[in-house]
Amino acid sequence: MASESTATPSFTLESNTTSGLTVAVLGSPGNDNAVLCTLNSGENITRLLFDCGAGCLDAVRFRELQQIDAVLFSHFHIDHVSGFDTFVRANFAREKPVYLFGPAGSHAILQHRLQGFLWDLVDGTPGRFVVTEIRRDGLFTVQFRSAEGFAVAHPVATTPFVGRVFETAELTIDAVILDHGKSDSIGYCVRQRARTNVDRAALARLALRSGPWLKRLLDPALADGEVVDVGGTPWTLGRLRAELLLTTVGESCGYLTDFRTTSGTEAELQRLFSGCRRLVCENNYGDEDAEAALRNNHMTSSSVGELASKLGPECLVVFHLTDKYDVAGWKRLLDEVRSRFPRAWFPHEWAGVFEPAASGVSPGSALTST
Ligand SMILES: [Zn+2]
Ligand SMILES: [Zn+2]
Numbered sequence: 001m002a003s004e005s006t007a008t009p010s011f012t013l014e015s016n017t018t019s020g021l022t023v024a025v026l027g028s029p030g031n032d033n034a035v036l037c038t039l040n041s042g043e044n045i046t047r048l049l050f051d052c053g054a055g056c057l058d059a060v061r062f063r064e065l066q067q068i069d070a071v072l073f074s075h076f077h078i079d080h081v082s083g084f085d086t087f088v089r090a091n092f093a094r095e096k097p098v099y100l101f102g103p104a105g106s107h108a109i110l111q112h113r114l115q116g117f118l119w120d121l122v123d124g125t126p127g128r129f130v131v132t133e134i135r136r137d138g139l140f141t142v143q144f145r146s147a148e149g150f151a152v153a154h155p156v157a158t159t160p161f162v163g164r165v166f167e168t169a170e171l172t173i174d175a176v177i178l179d180h181g182k183s184d185s186i187g188y189c190v191r192q193r194a195r196t197n198v199d200r201a202a203l204a205r206l207a208l209r210s211g212p213w214l215k216r217l218l219d220p221a222l223a224d225g226e227v228v229d230v231g232g233t234p235w236t237l238g239r240l241r242a243e244l245l246l247t248t249v250g251e252s253c254g255y256l257t258d259f260r261t262t263s264g265t266e267a268e269l270q271r272l273f274s275g276c277r278r279l280v281c282e283n284n285y286g287d288e289d290a291e292a293a294l295r296n297n298h299m300t301s302s303s304v305g306e307l308a309s310k311l312g313p314e315c316l317v318v319f320h321l322t323d324k325y326d327v328a329g330w331k332r333l334l335d336e337v338r339s340r341f342p343r344a345w346f347p348h349e350w351a352g353v354f355e356p357a358a359s360g361v362s363p364g365s366a367l368t369s370t
Contacts, residue, residue, distance in 0.1 A: 009338075011331060011354040013317060013345040020192060021251035023278060023317070025347035026056040029330060030323035032079045035280055036060065036068075037253055039192055041170045048072060048173075048190060050255045050280075054082035065090035070166065072173070073102035074257050075185040076109045084113055092146045097128040101165060103177065103184040106133045107142055107153055119149035130156060134165055134175050134186050163272050169193070171250070174272040178259035181297035185259045189273050192250025199246040206243060217241055254313065257282040257320050260297050261307060273311045281308065283318035286325065286333045301333045305340025316344040327353060 016023050020040050027033035032053020039046045047068045057065060065087060074080055091098050100110055110131050127146030132139050141156040165188075166173040176187040198214055213228045217240055224238025254276040261269070273279070285293035285300050293300045299307070308316045318337055321330050330346070331354065337344045346354050 011334060011346050012351045013315070013348040016348040018251055018277075020248075021253060021278070023253055023280065025280065025317065025319050025349050026059060027053055029319075029321040029327075029346070029350055029353055030325075032056055032082060033319050034080075034083065035255055035319070037190060037255075039171055039190070039251065041192065041195065042197075044170060046168070046171060049087070050074070050188060051080040051257065052083040052087055053079050056083045057086040062090055066094060068098075069096075070099035070101065072188050072255070073100070073106065073186070074188075074255070074259075075103055075180055075183045076105065077183070077258065080258070081109075081113070085116075088114065088117075092127045093122070093125045095126050097130050097143075099166065100129060100131045101134060101173075101175070101186070101188075102131075103186050104133055104135045105183075106131055107140070111144060111150055111153060114144055114150035119146070122146050122149065132165060134161060134177060134184075136161065136177060139165060163268075176265060176268045176272055178256070178265050179262050179297065180258045180260070185257065187254065187256040187259065187269065187273070189252065189254040189276050191252040191276070194250050195248045196245050197248070198244050202244050202246075208244075217245060251278075252276045253278040253280065254311070255280050256307075258284075258298060260294070260299055261303065266307070266310070269307070270310060276311065277314045278317065279308060279311060279313040279315070280317045280319060282320040283333050283337060284320055284322050286329065287336050289324075301336035302340055305337040305344065308337075308341040308344065314343065316341055317347050318344060319347055330354075 022038040024036045025033060026036060032055065034052050034056035035050040037048045037050065049068050049071045051074055052071060068087070071087060100106070102110070114129060125146040129144045129150070130141060131144065132141040139159045139161045142153040143156050144150040144153060163174045164172060165175045171190055171192050174189045178185045178187050196218065198217065203210060209231050213230055216222055216228055217237060222237055224236060224241065226237045227234045228237060254273045256279065281304050282299060283301055283304055284298045287300050287302050290300050304318065316337070318334060325333065334344060334346060
């Protein structure tokens with residue numbers, strides 16, 4: 001991660017990867033964007049796509065597109081969904097279900113988009129798209145099947161909404177319903193669960209030979225007082241756990257775009273996003289355009305910085321910049337954010353635009369995303 005204060009602060013993040021988490025901002029400044037989060041637990045890799053603007057998936061390999069587990073839409077203004085056809089093309093026939101999330105209205109909008117093609121060659125195709133609408137009155141999940149041409153919304157579940165929208169053994173995703181005028185916009189926070197592993201160095205230090213007893217250490221059903229035999233010596237599980245187990249705090253990333261805060265949503269954001277280590281947030285409007293920001297239900301640079309200072313991430317990445325500004329204008333916006341929250345950068349992928357000398361790329365060159 002880049003250092004917080006240097007003589008000439010860099011505009012872009014040094015890296016988009018920390019241990020176990022890669023956050024790739026797709027698309028370029030002034031154009032549509034999306035964010036691809038890749039979480040690696042050491043045993044499994046989970047890929048989450050946040051929004052899907054025009055052309056954003058062009059830089060993602062087809063094989064990787066097919067491995068995206070879920071698409072989490074903030075809302076359905078066209079700049080957030082224009083690139084969805086590319087995702088559908090890669091995934092309509094896959095075995096593993098596709099999970100989609102979005103605000104009220106998601107079922108109808110996504111079904112219309114899925115039905116916007118001729119599906120006469122899909123008999124027996126296994127594809128399933130499981131769509132959850134995140135609403136104040138609950139989580140409403142239906143399923144569409146490729147083999148039916150997505151014609152039928154099969155009810156799956158309706159559950160109360162209290163923040164959590166998805167979880168696996170390795171991660172959780174919480175959501176906040178934000179104000180974006182006539183539409184809700186959903187903010188998401190994904191967190192890896194803490195992982196507990198055996199410290200191999202400690203094992204060697206204690207000269208203990210690995211064996212089936214190691215599994216018992218990690219079994220939460222077994223009490224600390226239980227005694228196991230290790231190479232002829234009795235040990236309590238509690239002592240072994242204290243000596244050998246290492247717990248790694250999971251990575252986390254929040255995604256916020258196209259919204260303005262209200263007192264109610266700010267409290268919800270603090271409840272669900274506090275302690276989130278990375279935050280990716282829109283920066284559509286500079287402070288000079290506060291009126292337009294209010295009219296269009298967006299944040300200003302200062303309000304982005306203020307919100308970040310309340311949520312306290314280790315790192316804030318601002319994106320979704322409008323083409324109303326030029327490069328100098330975008331840098332001014334970042335300065336405004338930093339006046340309230342210094343640990344803010346543009347995405348690593350945009351170094352070619354903001355720091356061409358450092359990256360060896362001239363301004364305006366085509367951007368690449370990972
Ligand atoms: Zn937008
Ligand atoms: Zn919008």
